[in-house]
Amino acid sequence: METHHLAGFYDAIVVGGGLVGSAVAYGIAREGARVLVIDEGDDAFGASVGNFGLVWVQGKGIGQPAYTAWTRESAALWPSFADALRDETGVDTQLLQPGGFDLCFSDDELEEREKQLLQLSNEAGGDYAFEVLSHADLKARIPQIGESVAGATYTPMDGHVNPLKLLLGLRRCLANRNAHLVNSERVARIDSQPGGFVVHGQRGRWSSARVVLAAGLGNKDLAPMVGLQAPVVPIRGQVLISERVATFLRFPTATVRQTAEGTVQLGDSLEDVGFDKGVTTDVLSEIAMRGVKAFPLLRDVRLVRAWSALRVMTPDGFPIYQESAICPGAFSVSCHSGVTLAPVHALRLARWITCDCVVPSIQAFSADRFRNPYESFSHVD
Numbered sequence: 001m002e003t004h005h006l007a008g009f010y011d012a013i014v015v016g017g018g019l020v021g022s023a024v025a026y027g028i029a030r031e032g033a034r035v036l037v038i039d040e041g042d043d044a045f046g047a048s049v050g051n052f053g054l055v056w057v058q059g060k061g062i063g064q065p066a067y068t069a070w071t072r073e074s075a076a077l078w079p080s081f082a083d084a085l086r087d088e089t090g091v092d093t094q095l096l097q098p099g100g101f102d103l104c105f106s107d108d109e110l111e112e113r114e115k116q117l118l119q120l121s122n123e124a125g126g127d128y129a130f131e132v133l134s135h136a137d138l139k140a141r142i143p144q145i146g147e148s149v150a151g152a153t154y155t156p157m158d159g160h161v162n163p164l165k166l167l168l169g170l171r172r173c174l175a176n177r178n179a180h181l182v183n184s185e186r187v188a189r190i191d192s193q194p195g196g197f198v199v200h201g202q203r204g205r206w207s208s209a210r211v212v213l214a215a216g217l218g219n220k221d222l223a224p225m226v227g228l229q230a231p232v233v234p235i236r237g238q239v240l241i242s243e244r245v246a247t248f249l250r251f252p253t254a255t256v257r258q259t260a261e262g263t264v265q266l267g268d269s270l271e272d273v274g275f276d277k278g279v280t281t282d283v284l285s286e287i288a289m290r291g292v293k294a295f296p297l298l299r300d301v302r303l304v305r306a307w308s309a310l311r312v313m314t315p316d317g318f319p320i321y322q323e324s325a326i327c328p329g330a331f332s333v334s335c336h337s338g339v340t341l342a343p344v345h346a347l348r349l350a351r352w353i354t355c356d357c358v359v360p361s362i363q364a365f366s367a368d369r370f371r372n373p374y375e376s377f378s379h380v381d
C-alpha cells in the first residue's frame, strides 16, 4: 500500500470529522500545527448532524464537579467562539443564550429537579444560579405554556445554536487554515512507531506525531490500537421538526425549542437499541404529545420531518479525555454534548493535546475511572 503524505508528516491526525473531531482539529490548526482529519463519511452514525442543538449547562455534572465546571466554561466561551467562527468563515451559528427551562409535568418531578440543582449548587460552592418556577411563574415568562406543565427549573446559563451551521463553520475554519480532510475513509489500523504514528485507511496511510481519536462510537474499536479504552455505546434519540410558525418561544427548553428559522424542534428519546437508526411511530407520537402538552398551540402545527441519531455515551455519561500511557501522543476524546463543549474542545483540549498545556481536572476524565471498561451498561431504565 502506498503511503500518502498529502503535505508531508502531520503534527496531528484526527480520526473522525464530526463535531468533536472538527472542533479539536480546528483548535489544533489554530495553534499553527499541520492537521489531517480522516472521516469515514456517509456511513457515519452522525450524532453531529442529528442532535438537538442545545448549549446546555442545567443539570450537567451531578457527582462530577469537574464536568460541571467544564460545561460552564464552554457555555461561557460560546459567544466569543461563535464570533470567531463568523469572522473567519461568515457562518452564523445562530447562538442565543437567554437561559433555558426544563419543564416538569408533576410536582414530584419539579421537586426532584430542584434537589438535583441544589446538589449542583452545593458542589459548586453555591455559585450556580437557578430558579424553580411554579406554573404561574412560568406562564408569566412563557405565556403559551400548557396547563399540564407543573412548573420548570431555569438557569441563565443555557442556550441553543444551529448545530449544522456549527459543523459547517468548523469545517470552513479547517479549510481556511489549510488543514487537510480525507473523506469516505475508514481508519482500520493505527501503528505506533518511534516519533509518531502510522494511520491506515482502506485507500492509503498517513503519518503524524500525534493521533487524536474523535470517531464517536468508532472510538471503541480504535482506542485499543493505541493502548486506550473507550467504552462507549449508542443511545438512540428520535427528533421531530415542524413547519415554520410565528415566534412564540424565545427560550430553549430541554425538549422543545424554536429555531431561528421558526421551525419547532421536539425531542428527544433515550433508547438502547444498538446501532438501529430507525424511527418508530410510538416514540414519535409520545414526543409529539409531550410537545403539545407543553405548548398546546403546537396541536395545529404540521410536522415535516423526523429522524434519529445515536448518542455517544460513556458508562457515567461524562466525557473521556485521555492520553495513552503506552503510546504517548495518542489521545482519545469521546463525549456526549459535543455541541455544548465545542468551544472547550477547540480552545482548551486542543492546547492540551498539542502543547501539553494544563487543563485543570483533566485526570477526572480518564477512562481509568471505569474499573472494567468491558462491562456492559445502558442509560435507559
Ligand SMILES: Cc1cc2nc3c(=O)[nH]c(=O)nc-3n(C[C@H](O)[C@H](O)[C@H](O)COP(=O)(O)OP(=O)(O)OC[C@H]3O[C@@H](n4cnc5c(N)ncnc54)[C@H](O)[C@@H]3O)c2cc1C
Pocket: 015, 016, 017, 018, 019, 020, 021, 022, 038, 039, 040, 041, 043, 044, 045, 046, 047, 048, 049, 050, 051, 052, 053, 054, 055, 056, 185, 186, 187, 188, 214, 215, 216, 217, 218, 219, 222, 236, 237, 238, 239, 268, 308, 309, 310, 311, 312, 334, 335, 336, 337, 338, 339, 340, 341
Ligand atoms: C438525538 C441527539 C440529541 C443531542 N442533543 C444535543 C444537544 O442538544 N446538545 C449537545 O451538546 N449535544 C447533543 N447531542 C450530542 C452531540 O450530538 C454529540 O456529542 C456529538 O455530535 C458527538 O460528535 P462526535 O464527533 O463525537 O460523533 P459523531 O457525530 O458520531 O462523529 C464521529 C465521526 O467519526 C467517524 N468515524 C467513526 N469511525 C471511524 C473510523 N474508524 N475511521 C474514520 N472515521 C470514523 C464517523 O464517520 C463520524 O463522522 C445529541 C445527540 C443526539 C444523538
